[in-house]
Amino acid sequence: MFTIHIPIYLKRGHLRVKIIKNYVSLFILFLICKEVFHIDFIDIKYFFPQRPIYIVFSLLVNYFYLKIVFDCIFQYMEIDTFSIIRMGKKKYHTMMFKRIMHTLISFVFFSIFTDLFCFHDICILGLIETVCIETVIGLWMSIFYKRLGTHTFMANLILIIFVKYLMTLASGF
Amino acid sequence: MLKVNHIKKSFTKNNILEDINLEINKGECLYIHGKNGCGKSTLFKIICDIIQSDSGTIEKDSDTYIGALIENPGFIENESLRFNLEFLASINHHYNEERIRELCHMYSLNYDSSSILKNYSVGMRQKAGIIQAVMEDQNLIFFDEPTRGLDEESIIVFEDMVNTLVKKGKSIVIASHDRLPHVHYTHTYLLEEGTLKSEDY
Numbered sequence: 001m002f003t004i005h006i007p008i009y010l011k012r013g014h015l016r017v018k019i020i021k022n023y024v025s026l027f028i029l030f031l032i033c034k035e036v037f038h039i040d041f042i043d044i045k046y047f048f049p050q051r052p053i054y055i056v057f058s059l060l061v062n063y064f065y066l067k068i069v070f071d072c073i074f075q076y077m078e079i080d081t082f083s084i085i086r087m088g089k090k091k092y093h094t095m096m097f098k099r100i101m102h103t104l105i106s107f108v109f110f111s112i113f114t115d116l117f118c119f120h121d122i123c124i125l126g127l128i129e130t131v132c133i134e135t136v137i138g139l140w141m142s143i144f145y146k147r148l149g150t151h152t153f154m155a156n157l158i159l160i161i162f163v164k165y166l167m168t169l170a171s172g173f
Numbered sequence: 174m175l176k177v178n179h180i181k182k183s184f185t186k187n188n189i190l191e192d193i194n195l196e197i198n199k200g201e202c203l204y205i206h207g208k209n210g211c212g213k214s215t216l217f218k219i220i221c222d223i224i225q226s227d228s229g230t231i232e233k234d235s236d237t238y239i240g241a242l243i244e245n246p247g248f249i250e251n252e253s254l255r256f257n258l259e260f261l262a263s264i265n266h267h268y269n270e271e272r273i274r275e276l277c278h279m280y281s282l283n284y285d286s287s288s289i290l291k292n293y294s295v296g297m298r299q300k301a302g303i304i305q306a307v308m309e310d311q312n313l314i315f316f317d318e319p320t321r322g323l324d325e326e327s328i329i330v331f332e333d334m335v336n337t338l339v340k341k342g343k344s345i346v347i348a349s350h351d352r353l354p355h356v357h358y359t360h361t362y363l364l365e366e367g368t369l370k371s372e373d374y
Binding site: 075086087 | 221222223225239240241243246247248249250252257260261264265305
């Protein structure tokens with residue numbers, strides 16, 4: 001039987017394609033919010049809104065944000081024992097931190113680009129807040145993934161939503 | 174190749190390892206046995222840098238490359254065997270497809286199967302774990318309960334593989350309840366009350 005062998009570096013490229021897909025989905029989501037529903041982007045991107053339709057979009061946006069961080073590290077988290085045996089604990093944690101940082105840098109550039117392109121404005125405070133939350137959540141995920149297993153993603157999504165809800169209440173937005 | 178000096182480890186006031194000393198030289202095959210919870214896996218985890226010891230040191234030669242299978246192997250569940258093995262071998266750029274194919278053939282695993290690891294049985298996962306521990310020409314290999322879930326045929330394959338690797342100068346440490354009668358051990362140890370006692374007579 002004829003089979004096509006795809007080398008591992010291309011498969012890792014496949015992971016990048018997955019992350020790009022998440023960004024494209026986010027971008028389309030922002031466009032729909034703006035053009036169809038005329039939703040203020042700050043509401044759904046950085047805070048937790050009160051109106052039901054806003055809440056749906058906010059959940060989707062937060063889902064994609066988390067998925068971007070999750071996709072860049074979850075394979076290493078799943079296979080952490082074998083990875084640590086090969087590279088050592090210190091190198092493993094450094095690599096995880098670097099991966100989260102690289103993802104966040106691309107995330108910041110994407111955010112600035114979409115904010116300017118779609119809404120002609122940048123919410124610096126909201127951006128800083130999101131980056132901080134994603135960094136903490138990314139590290140938290142990499143530490144507790146073994147204990148939470150498949151529930152990690154959902155547990156983190158709920159945590160993010162809860163933190164954003166508290167921040168929204170506190171800021172009186 | 175590797176020297177373990179005065180390793181101590183406790184978990185919430187429960188002393189697992191009291192004073193462990195061990196030396197592993199080239200071409201040796203060591204067998205460690207002991208009761209459940211005596212610290213065999215903990216010792217392997219400390220040597221492999223997965224957990225830290227409370228005190229003691231581990232001296233490792235610069236050319237020592239460790240391979241290990243410890244407890245339940247964790248793989249990338251939604252990917253194939255091939256993806257997982259390529260992923261691991263590419264971490265240190267030691268991917269040797271011919272060798273991996275040979276090992277998969279030995280253990281009757283289909284390297285080209287698109288089936289994901291999530292659908293593998295305990296025995297198949299164990300075989301995958303054994304393969305990843307030796308596929309990169311590692312020269313110091315640790316096996317913790319390597320025959321768990323393996324059928325009789327695969328146990329014989331495993332024993333033959335261990336003997337072949339030792340003949341080639343690799344060092345292997347096996348921690349198991351089953352002594353594996355066909356493996357030619359150079360040293361045998363009993364891990365009891367936190368210390369490693371030699372049973373060589």
